[in-house]
Amino acid sequence: MSNARRLAPKAPRALPIALAGALAVLLGSIVPALDGAMEREAQPERVTQAIALPPPPAATAANTPRNDWQTVRIASGQTLGSVFADLGLPASTMHRVLEVPEASQMATRLRVGSELAFEIGADGELKGLRFDQDESKRVQLAVSEDAIEREVIERPMERRVVIAGGTIRSSLFADGAKAGLSAAVMNDMVKALQYDIDFAQDLREGDAFQIVYEELWREGERLRDGGVVAVNFINQGKPYTAVRFEHNGQQEFFDLDGRPLRKSFMRTPIEFARLSSGFGARRHPILGRMRMHKGVDYAAPTGTPIFAAGDARVKFAGWQNGYGRTVILDHGNGITTLYAHMSRLGSYRVGQRVQQGRTIGYVGTSGLSSGPHLHYEFRVNGVHRNPLTVTMPKPEPLTGTALAEYRRATAPALAQLKRIEGFQLAAR
Template sequence: MKPSGTGHDRRERLKQLREAALHRPVPANDYTHGFTGRWSRRQWAQASLLATMAALTAAIVPGFGDRPTTRSHSAQMSMALPLPPMPAPGEASAPQQQWQTVEIRKGQTLGAVFQQMGVPATTMHRILEQPGAEQALTRLRPGARLDFEISADGELRGFRYLRDRDHQVEVTLADGEVRQRTIELPREIRSRAITGEIGTSLYAAARKAGLSPAAIATMTDEIFQYDIDFTTSQKGDRFSVVYDEVWRDGERIGTGEIQAATFTTGGKTYTGLRFEHDGKAGYFDLEGRPLKKAFIRMPIPYARVTSGFNPSRKHPVLGTTRAHRGVDYGARTGTPIMAAGDARVSFVGWQRGYGRTVILDHGKGHTTLYAHMSRFGNFKRGQRVKQGQTIGYVGSSGLATGPHLHYEFRVNGVHKNPLAVTLPPPEPLKGQALVAFRAATAPTLARLQQVEDRANRASAIARTEDAAPASDSKA
């Protein structure tokens, strides 16, 4: 039995078609490159490359698409933040103001400063009308500072100045009114101790050590004026002082009170300690006895003795031998003369060769005479005067060869040498007052002792160094 023609014919037809396909010419642009039914290595490599590129494209391209719109349901939290306060109505448009400081230059007037700041003279005069303003502002010194608060539209809104070193005055100008208030400035008190030795003069040595002229005057005219005649001080005399310094904002603005002082002259040391007793401050010695005595030793500060107490001196004008029963102090015409103590004026007028003369009665038989004045002080006979008050001025009236003060000291009518007379000592502190004095002055006294010990050690070392070369040369 023959196989079915239909199946045989079909197989034959397929075979012929395959053969025909194998022998058909390949066009130039056919990408099979003459495919033979089996892939070559080159075709496998190309296929692998295309497959890799397709995979990469599938992985990367979705990332550039739109992000998914669905959100995760993660937990969320909210926080309330405070907002800045809203400006009050009209506040945002208010002009800003600022303080400006002007330092007074030499020769500059107050009016020139206000003109420089663009402030009208009428406003300046309204400020000067305030209590105490004119006295302070018309005496400004170079270096003084004035503060101006100027608004954005050029109007003066505030003004500040120092009334003194401890008080500031602040002036406010608003709604056509001028108001001022006084502010007490904070300050710091620091203690300082210095020591020195007189060379050419006490003043030069004290200034070199750091004392101000006011502190020097306190030492000579208040602390030791009753015990020491500074006109006789000489080279080698020593002094030590503990005093206050006033500081503000890290800057020294001045000196305060002398808390303690010593002065060594003629082999004797005098000490003064400041202490407040019965509401009044004064200086006391180490035993608590007040240094202020009934009489001042010198009625003219810083005067020089031109003629001392001499029972048989030859008169410079008359040429005869006459007793000089007082002390002459040479000074310039017009130098103030102080009352030696509290007294009543018993005589004021012209007295023969004494010229213009004042005699004071201090009670208990003590009187003092002041002669050769150029003019008198503002007082009359019978009036009371206080110790240190000016009773007249140095001159050369009467029998005088030049301007000087002739000063006499009498006890019950008997002339005494003013430079050597023994004055009655005041009563010392007692009881609780003495205890309080010692407790209050102990720290200052210790500080004074420390600075003197250092000075003594330094002097001893200097003497040793000076003596060393001499001893070596002898050896």
């Protein structure tokens, strides 16, 4: 059967230019959001938008005999000093400009591609300078002989919520691009669902997804995508729903019942590694005797990052006999994890808090070890358990007022998803 074909996601990459045409392939087509101020029709055209600074001199020269505005886009190797020099402006003028706090801030943030607009008088002197302070603020300087006046122009950003969806035909990112979704949005979706769906193994042709996400607009122009608000993914016939909600100051994804999708523990605290030795009795590879193997081993090249399996406090970081360079994390509730034979410890010190997924060290072969690998132990109340089979504690669901607030805040996004005909949300 063709639907048994295995589809691997491709690495995120730049989207093809001709997205506008590809939008026709959209499953549900982009529909405007329902909630509040977002009722305007979402524009299907997607234009890569450069910062709209003043029009180039050619466009205005004909009917404006006054001063010319020149837009300069910073090229590789260019500095503010070299730009001033190229325009025939003296360094003393630049130093006057740099006394304006916004200008000196701009100078330190100047990057390749940054744009500046210079107004230069017939006498060759600088009369004005315009630049963007950030996405929503533009600064304009009026330069005269004795003073520099500064004006900050607010350019309010607007968040629009849109929904798009697609069906997996070739690869996750290609089909996302066909649906008009950027790699950033697709990555966000993968992150939201990574604990439920193994995107490297589980995808099948015919899987379908709907994503409610934000777009950031300014002055009628689409700037870029914001984050994913909600997603529904049908994987091998089974629906998975993730809804974003801010809880304890952090944006997290929850299922329909308000249970966090993020698990308390990662099953495998290392990426791209092969399980080379399981848990239990075995002949020790170096000592040659039968011994209990109190953890699991993952073979991986020296230097491969090792992750904290769950949120924790660092209990130990240093050298232990046999284990070599070792980190022990205390996760509370009597659970500790141990990571041994590192080539190098991470930057966390004893007593520090570390978040799940942060790098705490790097694979090596220090201590009593036959080759580069991670030796990983999971202990509950001091007793070694098999990390591959131990029942991991479930994260706490939202309750009480937090749950009520979650239901209220996420209702519009869920209504969006429910509008898609024939699309079922995960009911758990």
